[in-house]
Amino acid sequence: MTTVRRNVDLSKIQFTALPNDKVLDRFRCGERQIDDWAEKCADLDRQPRARVFCAMGEEEPLAHGFYSLSMTGVSAKGFDERGAEHFTHSGFIPFIYIDYIAVREESKGNGIGTGLMVDALRRCTAVARNVALFGVALNSLNAKTTAYYRSLRFGEKSQPNMQYPLMVLPVWTLFDLEKIRAE
């Protein structure tokens, strides 16, 4: 089935905490793993094991996209033990994890993904100003996203038998990024 892309007025987009359980209904982004996760992220947000933020259009019932932040990565259960990989035997590595970041198929091509990524990084910066962190981490799901994250200067931590590479953006890059506003 062909997805019809739509033009989105970015000036009407607000990045907001998950407003209700329905905004991610029928979420399809082309990555089944993310689509499955979107179905249950409202529960994870309530627990709270993740914090979910959405790109919402004015008076639109469905989110164009979302990102999710946590301190532990996605729960290992059912996700190839991705969450468990983040812990060391000796302790906890202080990263904020972008569990998932995705845009609906029909809303792609408008720059919403870029907006979501920058908004996520800004939110991480706000945390890093108050809590000591090493950076922002994520697991890249495919070669295309890995190349994109590399272009943003996420460093890759290669591991044997790791399906999804762990990628990290240093905390100092977050602080440098905020300086651009003052230029």
Next chain:
Amino acid sequence: MTPFPLMDWLRRQFGGEKKKRSAFASEQEAYEFVQKIYEDSGGVSPELRRAYQFYLRNFHDDCPAERGPL
């Protein structure tokens, strides 16, 4: 007398020793890894700068530090 470490025993019995190798051997290794990425990359890349400027130009630039009511 030390109490019998039941939880440790259970963990060993049910695969606790099979825990996968983690991404970093220690917090120190993670810190040095992140430090090296920063030094090698020189901070904000042109692509990240473009993304940030795109965000500032096109979206509501509020990103409140607080999430709002829970």
